[in-house]
Amino acid sequence: xxxxxxxxxxxxxxxxxxxxxxxxxxxxxxxxxxxxxxxxxxxxxxxxxxxxxxxxxxxxxxxxxxxxxxxxxxxxxxxxxxxxxxxxxxxxxxxxxxxxxxxxxxxxxxxxxxxxxxxxxxxxxxxxxxxxxxxxxxxxxxxxxxxxxxxxxxxxxxxxxxxxxxxxxxxxxxxxxxxxxxx
Ligand SMILES: Cc1cc2nc3c(=O)[nH]c(=O)nc-3n(C[C@H](O)[C@H](O)[C@H](O)COP(=O)(O)O)c2cc1C
Numbered sequence: 001x002x003x004x005x006x007x008x009x010x011x012x013x014x015x016x017x018x019x020x021x022x023x024x025x026x027x028x029x030x031x032x033x034x035x036x037x038x039x040x041x042x043x044x045x046x047x048x049x050x051x052x053x054x055x056x057x058x059x060x061x062x063x064x065x066x067x068x069x070x071x072x073x074x075x076x077x078x079x080x081x082x083x084x085x086x087x088x089x090x091x092x093x094x095x096x097x098x099x100x101x102x103x104x105x106x107x108x109x110x111x112x113x114x115x116x117x118x119x120x121x122x123x124x125x126x127x128x129x130x131x132x133x134x135x136x137x138x139x140x141x142x143x144x145x146x147x148x149x150x151x152x153x154x155x156x157x158x159x160x161x162x163x164x165x166x167x168x169x170x171x172x173x174x175x176x177x178x179x180x181x182x183x
Contacts, residue, residue: 004033004034005034005062005063006034006035006036006060006061006062006063007032007034007035007036007061007062007063007064007065007106007174008036008038008057008058008060008061008063008064008065009026009029009035009036009037009038009065009067009108009174010038010040010064010065010066010067010079010082011026011037011038011039011040011041011067011068012040012066012067012068012075012076012078012079012082013039013040013041013067013068013069013076013078014041014076014077014078015041016039016041016042019069020155020163021069021110021152021155021158021163022067022068022069022110024163024164024166024167025067025108025110025152025166025167025170026067027167028164028167028168028170028171029167029170029171029174032171032174032175035174036057036061038057040078040079040082041078044078044081048081048082048085049081049082049085049086051085051086051088051091054082054085054086055086055088055091055099058086058099058100058103059099059100061103062103062104063103063104063105063106063147064103064104064105064106064144065105065106065107065108065174066079066105066106066107066108066109066135067108067109068108068109068110069109069110069111070109070110070111070112073124073126073131074131074134075135083138087100087138087142092141092142093141093142097142098143100142100143100144101142101143101144102143102144102145103143103144103145104144104145104146104147105135105139105144105145105146105147106147106149106150106173106174107132107135107146107147107149107150107151108149108150108151108170109149109150109151109152110151110152110153110155111128111151111152111153111154111155112154112155112156113153113154114153114154114157115153115154117153118131118153128149128151129149132149150169150170150173152166
Protein backbone atom coordinates (compact mmCIF):
# COMPACT_ATOMS: atom_id res chain seq x y z
CA UNK A 1 0.00 0.00 0.00
CA UNK A 2 1.53 3.33 -0.98
CA UNK A 3 1.85 6.02 1.64
CA UNK A 4 0.13 9.38 1.14
CA UNK A 5 2.48 12.34 0.64
CA UNK A 6 3.04 14.21 3.85
CA UNK A 7 4.34 17.63 4.70
CA UNK A 8 6.34 18.82 7.69
CA UNK A 9 5.95 22.55 8.31
CA UNK A 10 8.78 23.95 10.41
CA UNK A 11 7.39 27.16 11.83
CA UNK A 12 10.54 29.15 12.58
CA UNK A 13 9.36 32.24 14.41
CA UNK A 14 11.31 33.26 17.52
CA UNK A 15 8.10 34.51 19.17
CA UNK A 16 4.99 32.84 17.71
CA UNK A 17 2.75 34.48 20.31
CA UNK A 18 3.84 37.91 19.04
CA UNK A 19 3.35 37.00 15.38
CA UNK A 20 0.47 38.38 13.35
CA UNK A 21 1.24 37.13 9.86
CA UNK A 22 2.93 33.79 10.39
CA UNK A 23 0.40 32.79 13.02
CA UNK A 24 -2.46 33.60 10.60
CA UNK A 25 -0.77 31.54 7.87
CA UNK A 26 -0.25 28.63 10.25
CA UNK A 27 -3.88 28.80 11.41
CA UNK A 28 -4.97 28.52 7.77
CA UNK A 29 -3.26 25.14 7.32
CA UNK A 30 -3.62 23.70 10.82
CA UNK A 31 -6.34 21.14 10.05
CA UNK A 32 -4.99 19.92 6.69
CA UNK A 33 -4.64 16.17 6.46
CA UNK A 34 -1.03 14.99 6.10
CA UNK A 35 0.38 18.35 7.24
CA UNK A 36 2.29 18.43 10.51
CA UNK A 37 3.28 21.74 12.03
CA UNK A 38 6.36 21.86 14.24
CA UNK A 39 6.78 25.07 16.19
CA UNK A 40 10.55 25.33 16.57
CA UNK A 41 10.36 27.90 19.38
CA UNK A 42 8.22 25.44 21.39
CA UNK A 43 10.56 22.45 20.94
CA UNK A 44 13.88 24.26 21.19
CA UNK A 45 15.92 23.43 24.28
CA UNK A 46 18.33 25.73 26.09
CA UNK A 47 21.18 24.48 23.87
CA UNK A 48 19.15 24.34 20.67
CA UNK A 49 17.85 21.32 18.78
CA UNK A 50 18.30 17.58 19.23
CA UNK A 51 19.27 16.08 15.88
CA UNK A 52 18.15 12.63 17.07
CA UNK A 53 14.63 14.01 17.48
CA UNK A 54 14.52 16.23 14.37
CA UNK A 55 16.14 13.99 11.75
CA UNK A 56 13.57 11.12 11.83
CA UNK A 57 10.80 13.69 11.33
CA UNK A 58 12.50 14.89 8.15
CA UNK A 59 12.92 11.34 6.90
CA UNK A 60 9.22 10.56 7.51
CA UNK A 61 7.92 13.43 5.37
CA UNK A 62 8.09 14.03 1.61
CA UNK A 63 7.96 17.81 1.74
CA UNK A 64 9.53 20.11 4.28
CA UNK A 65 8.29 23.67 4.60
CA UNK A 66 10.49 26.37 6.10
CA UNK A 67 7.97 28.98 7.25
CA UNK A 68 9.53 32.09 8.75
CA UNK A 69 9.47 35.87 9.00
CA UNK A 70 12.21 37.41 6.83
CA UNK A 71 14.89 38.84 9.13
CA UNK A 72 17.87 40.80 7.89
CA UNK A 73 17.58 39.42 4.37
CA UNK A 74 17.73 35.87 5.65
CA UNK A 75 16.19 33.25 7.91
CA UNK A 76 15.71 34.09 11.61
CA UNK A 77 18.41 32.81 13.97
CA UNK A 78 16.19 30.01 15.23
CA UNK A 79 16.02 28.46 11.75
CA UNK A 80 19.74 28.93 11.13
CA UNK A 81 20.40 27.21 14.45
CA UNK A 82 18.09 24.33 13.48
CA UNK A 83 19.90 23.99 10.14
CA UNK A 84 23.33 24.04 11.78
CA UNK A 85 22.37 21.39 14.35
CA UNK A 86 20.15 19.09 12.26
CA UNK A 87 21.44 19.09 8.66
CA UNK A 88 24.56 17.20 9.63
CA UNK A 89 27.36 15.50 7.71
CA UNK A 90 26.52 11.87 7.01
CA UNK A 91 22.79 12.62 7.25
CA UNK A 92 22.06 15.53 4.94
CA UNK A 93 25.29 15.72 2.95
CA UNK A 94 28.75 14.18 2.61
CA UNK A 95 29.61 10.48 2.81
CA UNK A 96 26.38 8.55 3.38
CA UNK A 97 24.46 11.79 3.67
CA UNK A 98 21.63 10.85 1.37
CA UNK A 99 18.70 10.72 3.80
CA UNK A 100 16.97 13.76 2.33
CA UNK A 101 17.42 12.90 -1.32
CA UNK A 102 14.25 13.23 -3.40
CA UNK A 103 12.40 15.45 -0.92
CA UNK A 104 11.00 18.89 -1.66
CA UNK A 105 11.70 22.10 0.24
CA UNK A 106 8.99 24.76 0.17
CA UNK A 107 10.05 28.18 1.46
CA UNK A 108 7.24 30.30 2.91
CA UNK A 109 8.29 33.70 4.16
CA UNK A 110 6.84 37.08 5.07
CA UNK A 111 8.58 40.42 4.57
CA UNK A 112 8.10 43.94 5.82
CA UNK A 113 9.37 45.38 2.53
CA UNK A 114 6.90 45.59 -0.36
CA UNK A 115 7.23 43.53 -3.53
CA UNK A 116 8.73 46.42 -5.52
CA UNK A 117 11.54 46.93 -2.99
CA UNK A 118 12.91 43.48 -3.85
CA UNK A 119 14.38 44.28 -7.24
CA UNK A 120 17.66 45.77 -8.53
CA UNK A 121 16.16 49.28 -8.67
CA UNK A 122 14.39 48.99 -5.29
CA UNK A 123 15.74 49.99 -1.88
CA UNK A 124 16.50 46.36 -1.03
CA UNK A 125 18.61 46.12 -4.24
CA UNK A 126 18.16 42.37 -4.77
CA UNK A 127 15.34 40.06 -5.75
CA UNK A 128 14.06 37.43 -3.33
CA UNK A 129 15.43 34.80 -5.65
CA UNK A 130 18.91 36.41 -5.33
CA UNK A 131 18.61 36.55 -1.55
CA UNK A 132 17.29 32.99 -1.26
CA UNK A 133 20.38 31.55 -2.95
CA UNK A 134 21.86 30.15 0.29
CA UNK A 135 18.69 28.06 0.74
CA UNK A 136 18.81 27.06 -2.92
CA UNK A 137 22.43 25.91 -2.45
CA UNK A 138 21.55 24.13 0.80
CA UNK A 139 18.68 22.23 -0.84
CA UNK A 140 20.89 21.31 -3.78
CA UNK A 141 23.69 19.97 -1.56
CA UNK A 142 21.14 17.84 0.32
CA UNK A 143 19.56 16.45 -2.87
CA UNK A 144 16.30 18.28 -2.20
CA UNK A 145 14.20 19.97 -4.90
CA UNK A 146 13.39 23.60 -4.13
CA UNK A 147 9.79 24.56 -4.90
CA UNK A 148 8.84 28.08 -6.02
CA UNK A 149 8.95 30.17 -2.82
CA UNK A 150 5.67 31.50 -1.39
CA UNK A 151 6.40 35.06 -0.29
CA UNK A 152 4.04 37.48 1.44
CA UNK A 153 5.41 40.99 0.99
CA UNK A 154 4.57 44.28 2.68
CA UNK A 155 3.07 42.74 5.79
CA UNK A 156 2.59 46.02 7.65
CA UNK A 157 0.02 47.08 5.05
CA UNK A 158 -1.90 43.82 4.87
CA UNK A 159 -5.47 44.17 6.08
CA UNK A 160 -7.43 41.24 7.50
CA UNK A 161 -9.00 40.40 4.13
CA UNK A 162 -5.62 40.29 2.39
CA UNK A 163 -4.21 38.17 5.18
CA UNK A 164 -7.12 35.73 4.87
CA UNK A 165 -6.52 35.58 1.10
CA UNK A 166 -2.85 34.67 1.62
CA UNK A 167 -3.95 32.05 4.17
CA UNK A 168 -6.28 30.50 1.59
CA UNK A 169 -3.53 30.47 -1.04
CA UNK A 170 -1.10 28.85 1.39
CA UNK A 171 -3.72 26.22 2.20
CA UNK A 172 -4.28 25.52 -1.50
CA UNK A 173 -0.54 25.23 -2.04
CA UNK A 174 -0.08 22.61 0.68
CA UNK A 175 -3.32 20.77 -0.12
CA UNK A 176 -2.76 20.56 -3.85
CA UNK A 177 -0.32 19.16 -6.31
CA UNK A 178 1.10 22.58 -7.27
CA UNK A 179 3.92 22.21 -4.81
CA UNK A 180 5.29 19.05 -6.37
CA UNK A 181 4.64 20.36 -9.89
CA UNK A 182 6.87 23.43 -9.41
CA UNK A 183 9.67 21.48 -7.77
C1 LIG B 1 14.83 41.45 13.51
C2 LIG B 1 13.97 41.79 12.31
C3 LIG B 1 14.57 41.87 11.08
C4 LIG B 1 13.78 42.14 9.95
N1 LIG B 1 14.40 42.21 8.73
C5 LIG B 1 13.66 42.44 7.62
C6 LIG B 1 14.28 42.46 6.33
O1 LIG B 1 15.49 42.28 6.16
N2 LIG B 1 13.50 42.72 5.26
C7 LIG B 1 12.15 42.91 5.37
O2 LIG B 1 11.48 43.10 4.34
N3 LIG B 1 11.52 42.86 6.57
C8 LIG B 1 12.25 42.63 7.70
N4 LIG B 1 11.64 42.56 8.93
C9 LIG B 1 10.15 42.62 9.02
C10 LIG B 1 9.59 41.20 9.21
O3 LIG B 1 9.83 40.41 8.07
C11 LIG B 1 8.11 41.23 9.54
O4 LIG B 1 7.99 41.90 10.77
C12 LIG B 1 7.54 39.83 9.65
O5 LIG B 1 7.50 39.22 8.38
C13 LIG B 1 6.14 39.86 10.24
O6 LIG B 1 5.72 38.53 10.50
P1 LIG B 1 5.03 38.13 11.89
O7 LIG B 1 3.78 38.97 12.03
O8 LIG B 1 4.73 36.68 11.75
O9 LIG B 1 6.03 38.42 12.98
C14 LIG B 1 12.38 42.33 10.08
C15 LIG B 1 11.80 42.26 11.36
C16 LIG B 1 12.58 42.00 12.46
C17 LIG B 1 11.92 41.94 13.82
